[in-house]
Amino acid sequence: MTSYNVKISGQELEFACEEGDTILRAALRAGVGMPYECNSGGCGACKVEVLNGEVENIWEDAPGLSPRDIKKGRKLSCQCIPTEDLEIKVRLNPEAMPLHKPIKGKAVLFEINKLTEDMAEFCFKTEHPAHFKAGQFALLDFPGITGSRGYSMCNLPNEEGEWRFIIKKMPDGSATTTLFEDYEVGAEIVIDGPYGLAYLKPEIPRDIVCVGGGSGLSPEMSIIKAAARDPQLSDRNIYLFYGGRTPSDICPPKLIEADDDLRGRVKNFNAVSDVEAAEAAGWNGDVGFIHELLGKTLGEKLPEHEFYFCGPPPMTDALTRMLMTEYKVPFDQIHYDRFY
Ligand code: FES
Known part of the structure; x- marks a missing residue:
């Protein structure tokens, strides 16, 4: 598979980004502490400047960028896919350095537990262990639906590869409508994770x-x-x-x-x-x-x-x-x- 090299300006640091991966996801897979929160274009925490090279923007109107950011040429690393080698400018965040590097892989739906009229626990299994910190989320790709959706796990990390999510059906949500109305046990999706910084910090004495x-x-x-x-x-x-x-x-x-x-x-x-x-x-x-x-x-x-x-x-x-x-x-x- 083709991969591009992403160099961080002013630092002796570079990482490989596989074709089709965003700058942010590739950085985290390489263990680089790229700043972020939502990983889905909304919060603006992942802004970078692309100094050299071209990127494809997967969501042109992502709300994470203000008109001022756009004028200044800033990009969202979670929404940019390199199409050649890049040099970027970004201030890394040591806290964003992943404790478990995100992995992307196939997952099979093995159980659905209805909780309320419009909320259910969807349980998926991957071939790789489900390594994450309590409170983190994963990005789910549903066949036929454009873009990834972020959902947080409700279970604990495990070696069996079980990823459980409490999901609410959104009135106008194409992904949740598909999930609630069309998906049955045995359906396949792609899970990419873990991501997120709002995880339990047991060492804090409060x-x-x-x-x-x-x-x-x-x-x-x-x-x-x-x-x-x-x-x-x-x-x-x-x-x-x-x-x-x-x-x-x-x-x-x-x-x-x-x-x-x-x-x-x-x-x-x-x-x-x-x-x-x-x-x-x-x-x-x-x-x-x-x-x-x-x-x-x-x-x-x-x-x-x-x-x-x-x-x-x-x-x-x-x-x-x-x-x-x-x-x-x-x-x-x-x-x-x-x-x-
Ligand atoms: Fe929120 Fe990119 S991480 S916009």
Whole structure:
């Protein structure tokens, strides 16, 4: 297979990029700490300047670039495929150096577990072991659908090659519509991973707060499972806050109850945001936004915790704002990957 050489300007560092791979994915496969978050064009964390050589841009209008970036000739390394040898300018991030180098390979769907009306756990198996950190994500390619989709694993790393994802059916999502309506056990896709920096850091000596909304529950389940099984963390409190629109979205209680390590170990709080649906269902739990419930529950103690969250942008924005401005939680205690 053809491969191109990518040199990082001002540093004695270069790596090979196989034909069709993006600059970012190739860098991470080579163990290079290229900055990134979403790996899908949305966040802008992976901007680079291409000093020499040509690239093909796989998503011209990716929201990760502002008009000013475009004017300055910046590119998103997660959206650029080299078509010849390159020289790029980028400030590397030692924290982005992969603990497990991403691998791309075929995966077979072997189980589907329905969780709510529009959310299910899809379980795939690869021939290679599923090596990742709890909280990371993988990029999934579905035959016939253009582009990769990022989904976080909800299980723990394993040698058997099992990759489990909690996925929500999106009303206008071509990939999730295909997955929910057409896929059956035995279907094949391609999994590329792991990616992501918002993984559990057990060495940090603070209680753990996970917050999820929608399919953002997936990485939080992985994190609470890893934390609950880690003997070093036996004295820590582990919290899971989950926000749904209606009571029928609230599946964490049954997931926690079904897991011997989580039952009695994880403190679970849930809120629903649709007042009418809550009343109609006779919901006697919290009504409102999940960040409000978090503030009400832990209040002034919030700065003593380490936060991991994943969910829709309005949720992650509101949480970050509340934690940092109202409760003065330092930014380095907050871990999430921006999927927008
Ligand atoms: Fe490239 Fe987010 S990592 S735009």
